[in-house]
Amino acid sequence: MERLKKINLKTVFPFLGLAAVIILFQVLTGGKVFSIRNLKAIMNDSFFILIGTVAFSFIMAVGNLDLSMGTVMAVSCTCAAFASGISPVLAIPAAVLAGLVLGCFNGFVHVHMGLGSLIGTMATQSVFQGILVLLLDGGTLAAPVSMLKWGSNGLKITVMILVSLVGAYIFNFTAYGKQCKAVGACSEAARLSGVSVKKVKYMTFIVMGGVVGLLGLFSLIRTGTASAATGGTLMMNVWCAALLGGLPLSGGSACRFRSAVIGSFTMAFLANGMTLMGLGTHDKQLIQGIVFLAAIAISFDRKNLVVIK
Amino acid sequence: MENAKIILTAENMTKSFGITRALKGVPLQLKSGEVLGLIGENGSGKSTLTSIIAGIQPADAGEIRLNGAPYGAQSSVEACRQGICMILQEKATFDHLSVAQNIFVGDEKRFGRFGILDIKRMNREAEDILKSIGITGLEVKKKIAECSFEEGKLVELARAASTDPQILIVDETTTALSQNGRNILYRMMEKMKRENKSIIFISHDIDEMMEKCDRLMVLRDGDYIDTIGRGDFSAARIKKLMVGREIADNYYREDHTCSYDKEVVLKLEEVSTEHLHNINLELHRGEILGFSGLADSGMHDIGKAAFGAIRLSSGRVCDKDGETVKNPQAAMHKKIAYIGKNRDQESLFINSPIKDNISVASLKKLSKNTFIPPRKEREFVLEWAERLEVKMQDIDQYVMELSGGNKQKVALAKWLGFGADIFILDCPTRGIDIGVKASIYRLMENLKAQGKSILLISEEMPEVIGMSDRIIVLKDGVQSGEFERDETLSEHALINCMV
Ligand SMILES: Nc1ncnc2c1ncn2[C@@H]1O[C@H](COP(=O)(O)OP(=O)(O)OP(=O)(O)O)[C@@H](O)[C@H]1O
Ligand SMILES: [Mg+2]
Numbered sequence: 001m002e003r004l005k006k007i008n009l010k011t012v013f014p015f016l017g018l019a020a021v022i023i024l025f026q027v028l029t030g031g032k033v034f035s036i037r038n039l040k041a042i043m044n045d046s047f048f049i050l051i052g053t054v055a056f057s058f059i060m061a062v063g064n065l066d067l068s069m070g071t072v073m074a075v076s077c078t079c080a081a082f083a084s085g086i087s088p089v090l091a092i093p094a095a096v097l098a099g100l101v102l103g104c105f106n107g108f109v110h111v112h113m114g115l116g117s118l119i120g121t122m123a124t125q126s127v128f129q130g131i132l133v134l135l136l137d138g139g140t141l142a143a144p145v146s147m148l149k150w151g152s153n154g155l156k157i158t159v160m161i162l163v164s165l166v167g168a169y170i171f172n173f174t175a176y177g178k179q180c181k182a183v184g185a186c187s188e189a190a191r192l193s194g195v196s197v198k199k200v201k202y203m204t205f206i207v208m209g210g211v212v213g214l215l216g217l218f219s220l221i222r223t224g225t226a227s228a229a230t231g232g233t234l235m236m237n238v239w240c241a242a243l244l245g246g247l248p249l250s251g252g253s254a255c256r257f258r259s260a261v262i263g264s265f266t267m268a269f270l271a272n273g274m275t276l277m278g279l280g281t282h283d284k285q286l287i288q289g290i291v292f293l294a295a296i297a298i299s300f301d302r303k304n305l306v307v308i309k
Numbered sequence: 310m311e312n313a314k315i316i317l318t319a320e321n322m323t324k325s326f327g328i329t330r331a332l333k334g335v336p337l338q339l340k341s342g343e344v345l346g347l348i349g350e351n352g353s354g355k356s357t358l359t360s361i362i363a364g365i366q367p368a369d370a371g372e373i374r375l376n377g378a379p380y381g382a383q384s385s386v387e388a389c390r391q392g393i394c395m396i397l398q399e400k401a402t403f404d405h406l407s408v409a410q411n412i413f414v415g416d417e418k419r420f421g422r423f424g425i426l427d428i429k430r431m432n433r434e435a436e437d438i439l440k441s442i443g444i445t446g447l448e449v450k451k452k453i454a455e456c457s458f459e460e461g462k463l464v465e466l467a468r469a470a471s472t473d474p475q476i477l478i479v480d481e482t483t484t485a486l487s488q489n490g491r492n493i494l495y496r497m498m499e500k501m502k503r504e505n506k507s508i509i510f511i512s513h514d515i516d517e518m519m520e521k522c523d524r525l526m527v528l529r530d531g532d533y534i535d536t537i538g539r540g541d542f543s544a545a546r547i548k549k550l551m552v553g554r555e556i557a558d559n560y561y562r563e564d565h566t567c568s569y570d571k572e573v574v575l576k577l578e579e580v581s582t583e584h585l586h587n588i589n590l591e592l593h594r595g596e597i598l599g600f601s602g603l604a605d606s607g608m609h610d611i612g613k614a615a616f617g618a619i620r621l622s623s624g625r626v627c628d629k630d631g632e633t634v635k636n637p638q639a640a641m642h643k644k645i646a647y648i649g650k651n652r653d654q655e656s657l658f659i660n661s662p663i664k665d666n667i668s669v670a671s672l673k674k675l676s677k678n679t680f681i682p683p684r685k686e687r688e689f690v691l692e693w694a695e696r697l698e699v700k701m702q703d704i705d706q707y708v709m710e711l712s713g714g715n716k717q718k719v720a721l722a723k724w725l726g727f728g729a730d731i732f733i734l735d736c737p738t739r740g741i742d743i744g745v746k747a748s749i750y751r752l753m754e755n756l757k758a759q760g761k762s763i764l765l766i767s768e769e770m771p772e773v774i775g776m777s778d779r780i781i782v783l784k785d786g787v788q789s790g791e792f793e794r795d796e797t798l799s800e801h802a803l804i805n806c807m808v
Contacts, residue, residue: 174679175672182669185658192618192655193669193723194641253661 013298014246014259018266025273032276033269040153041275044222046268047156048215050261052238053245054167055211057260058204060242061171063184063251064110064117066205068125069212069238072102073231075132076216081141081226088147095217096210102128103209107202132228140227143220151221159218163211164261171257180204184251236288241267243295313340316507317362317380317393317476322371324357326710329702331357332368333531339476342505344498346512346522349551350742351714352700353528355511356398359478362509363395364388386415392475396482398511398713398740399653402461404454409435411453412468438471443493446605458651459490459604466494477501478509481713483517484739485650487604487768488804495521513714513742514769515544527551552744560747561775562754567794569596569778573629574762575615575645575731580624584610586786587624592731592762597753599777600766601803606783609650612735612766616640616647641670646729648720650736650766656720657708664690664704666719670727693722698745713740721749732756733764738772750776770800782806 026033033042052069059066076098083094102124109120171177179200182190191197212234219230245263248254270291274284317339324332332354339345347355361368364382373380375391382388385395402411409432413420420431435449444463453461462485469477477498483491498508498521512518518525519542527534527550534550575592584607592598602608613619615626617634626634628643640647649655658666667690668675675681675689690704697718701711708719717740724732738746753763753776767773773780782790782803790806792798 169680173681173683175676175681178665178669178672178681181661182658182665185661185665186654188655189658190669192616192637192647192649194638195669196638253658253665 010246014244014262014266017244018262018269021266021269021273025269025276029273029276033273038272038276042268042272043153043156043160045271046264047160047218048234049237049241049267050160050264051163051211051215052234053241053260053264054163055208056238056242057167057171057247057255057257058177058180059117059208060247060249061177061180061184061251061255062201062204063187063249064201064204065121065249066106066208067118067121067235068102068106068128069208070231070233070235071125071128071132072099072209072212073216073219073234074226074228075102075128075135076213077219077226077230078132078135078141078216080217080220081143082135084143084147084220088144091143091147091217091220095220096213099209099211099213099216100206101209103206103212104202106209107205110205111198111202136226136228140225142225145224147221148224151218156218159214167260168257176200176203181251181253181255184255185253236292237267237271240288240292240295243292249296313342315339316341317373317375319358319362319373320371322358322361322373323369324354324361324366325369327702330531332361332371334371335528335531335533337362337526339507339509341507342502343523344502344508344510344521346510346518346525347528348511348513348515348518348525348547349528349534350530350744351718351740352530352712353551354531355528356480356712358528359395359480359509359511360397362388362476363393363478365395389415389472389474393478394469394472394474394476395478396462396465396469396480398481400458400461400651402453402456402464405452407432407450407452408439408447408456408460408464409449411464412438412449412471414468416471435467438467442467442470442497457604457609459486462486463490463493466497470497474506476507476509478511480511481513481740483512483514484736484768487602487606488770488807489603513740513746515547515743516771518547519544529553548743551742560743561750561772565794565796567778569762570594570760575629575634575764576627577611577615578624578627580614580626581622582607582610582614582619583622584786585614588614588786588788590781590788592764594762595757595760596779597757597763597765597777599773599780600764600783601770601773601780601807602783603807605785606807607786608766608783609735611783612647612649612733612764615733615764616645618647641727641729644728644730645733646670646724646727646731647733648724648735648737650739652716652720652739656723657716659707659709659716661708662705663694663699663701663708663711663719666708667693667704667723667726670723674727689726690722693726694719697722697725698748714742714745717741718745725752729761731762731764733766735766736768737765738767738769770803774798774800774803784808 022033032038056066076095079098080091080095083090106121106124109115109124110117179195182195183197183200187197220226241263242260244266245259247259274287315338319337322332322335335358349355360366362373364385364387382391403414412435413431417426420427432449439447444467447460462482483494486494501508510522523539524536525547526536529551570593572594573591574594577588577590580588600608600611610619614621617626617636617640628634634640634643653659664687668686671689672681675686687704694701694704699718699722700715708716721737738749756763765773765777778794780792781788784807792802
């Protein structure tokens with residue numbers, strides 16, 4: 001009975017959103033959404049969105065944002081492509097390592113240089129972009145054809161489930177997850193409760209980097225190339241997923257892990273549905289922009305503004 | 310006095326928050342030129358009642374009349390315009406604005422000139438207001454973020470004074486103030502009384518209430534209990550009305566001997582910070598070491614420094630093995646706990662549930678191979694919330710929704726649950742009602758008996774005298790006196806060292 005009152009609109013909204021998107025496109029496309037072929041496509045889309053959002057949810061819990069993830073993915077992908085030239089297996093550590101290093105750099109800029117995460121990652125984003133251009137030298141890099149075979153659906157589903165489970169575990173049941181939310185709720189109070197605020201913030205960026213590096217690797221496996229366009233849609237997709245799922249920008253205890261999962265699927269069905277409808281890239285971008293705006297308008301906790309004195 | 314004009318009446322004030330019935334048909338009458346005291350346990354509805362009068366929130370039912378006419382301010386700004394102004398229990402200043410801007414917040418238009426704020430004039434007028442209520446040494450251009458908690462409260466006082474209210478509501482403010490701050494408030498109240506204006510005064514300090522109020526109105530669990538006039542004041546009677554039963558009088562420690570082990574558990578060596586100069590002190594096992602001083606004495610910095618929470622410009626803090634306490638984490642590792650004075654900003658996550666607040670310091674203890682079982686966490690939180698008698702719906706309730714005293718209990722629960730060997734308590738009983746206060750004092754005695762040590766920093770001199778084995782008085786950042794526990798020790802002796 002008491003629990004009941006807490007199930008308010010904000011909690012059910014993400015579920016409703018997911019259901020609405022599925023039903024809408026199911027009707028509009030005359031039932032094509034649930035064909036086997038399309039489900040595979042959705043899986044492929046949600047793979048990147050879900051894994052990215054899981055890592056991003058920790059950054060959001062702390063009350064931070066990340067603008068550089070798409071570029072980090074592209075750089076990792078490029079590093080993986082270089083490494084695969086030596087030996088395909090080397091692509092794996094190369095991608096993850098590149099991601100970790102760039103994530104570290106983000107952490108350094110935010111924690112040690114004391115820049116806000118938004119401005120900080122905006123700056124690092126353009127630094128990473130520069131690195132990317134240098135590495136690619138205006139062209140694209142191709143991976144050995146043998147690598148394309150790695151990307152089985154089984155592997156992707158396993159990785160997806162694994163990342164979600166590990167993410168959920170850390171987020172909800174470990175000291176680190178709770179400390180992330182504590183920092184987001186009030187960093188000074190967290191510091192005075194023995195939370196190493198700097199370490200926690202650093203860690204969120206490093207993990208984000210590593211995870212996005214992994215995505216870079218999968219991008220290489222999927223498309224066989226690394227180019228300036230790699231990862232171009234990641235950030236918008238992940239941000240939208242996080243907001244549609246109901247992760248508050250203010251961070252703190254209101255962050256729920258399920259938001260990351262629900263939001264990702266909402267986003268994946270949305271992107272897929274638009275493709276099914278035969279919309280062009282530009283139309284899709286416009287619609288996604290509108291969805292993003294709507295999600296931000298709904299999820300923005302105006303009440304919290306009063307508290308930030 | 311008896312037949313003074315009644316300026317404010319409230320009838321049948323009712324307010325619920327979900328299943329919590331904060332006010333159940335409470336009446337109130339305020340005469341002109343009087344100080345009406347409002348007293349009751351934590352969560353009895355004092356802040357709710359007064360904030361309704363001050364236009365901060367609406368009542369569910371009930372009628373208020375001001376000077377005979379129906380009154381229903383929709384906002385605090387509107388209430389202010391009608392002459393009712395409230396000083397909140399919580400911090401109500403804006404960190405990024407200057408002292409002057411905070412004093413005139415909401416009233417900046419007055420200083421507009423061709424659409425530009427005349428900051429010079431604003432600062433000048435702010436200075437005049439500060440001077441008129443006797444606040445000296447507060448720079449009006451300073452940002453609130455750089456002010457101490459007490460200075461922030463004084464700015465709120467100045468803000469109230471600047472609107473020249475007919476009715477001033479003072480909600481649980483004195484415990485945030487040191488002696489000189491209190492005197493400023495008392496003088497302001499006396500001046501208002503002389504001008505035939507009225508004050509509603511809330512405090513948990515019964516002696517203070519009996520001294521300052523003309524009438525006392527008692528609330529219990531949202532019910533109106535009784536109002537007593539100055540002639541009938543007696544501490545025992547007031548306590549009985551508040552709690553509903555007789556309560557014992559043994560408040561502080563009964564023994565009068567200074568007792569502690571020789572072992573030093575915490576040591577400050579030539580510690581200097583912005584407000585402290587070359588402080589040396591030793592805390593012993595089983596000792597309650599009290600600190601007393603005025604606002605600018607730097608005594609609140611002692612607590613922070615001992616917990617490793619602020620940068621020392623020189624010197625060091627070390628534990629019994631001579632290891633330096635570098636930061637709060639290291640301090641907690643050495644089983645040191647710290648409850649700060651600035652509750653909402655430093656001790657609590659007010660936008661989080663009670664559960665997250667109490668467990669955050671004990672996460673390490675609760676986890677087993679990184680896993681924190683939700684059941685275990687909830688049981689832990691519930692146990693400590695109940696031991697401190699936090700008045701709440703359940704442990705998932707947001708701390709923001711608790712009454713002031715209950716917030717303080719949550720902060721205490723967090724650190725008592727952590728189970729430290731050394732407790733640094735900065736104003737630990739701030740805003741806590743007498744019943745729970747007494748149990749906190751018993752708890753402190755228990756801790757002492759178990760060989761734990763307590764650094765007690767407090768604005769309440771009776772508390773410091775009543776509980777401490779040793780008392781150190783600070784003045785302008787240096788030690789100006791030291792006293793051992795003694796039956797004959799008086800507040801006078803301490804005050805002499807402070808000023
Ligand atoms: N916004 C709110 N949401 C839910 N409950 C609330 C809210 N504000 C107050 N309450 C509840 O109403 C009751 C009365 O609270 P109130 O703040 O008036 O107490 P109080 O007498 O001022 O106590 P204290 O001495 O601790 O300041 C408490 O049980 C409190 O939890
Ligand atoms: Mg109150």
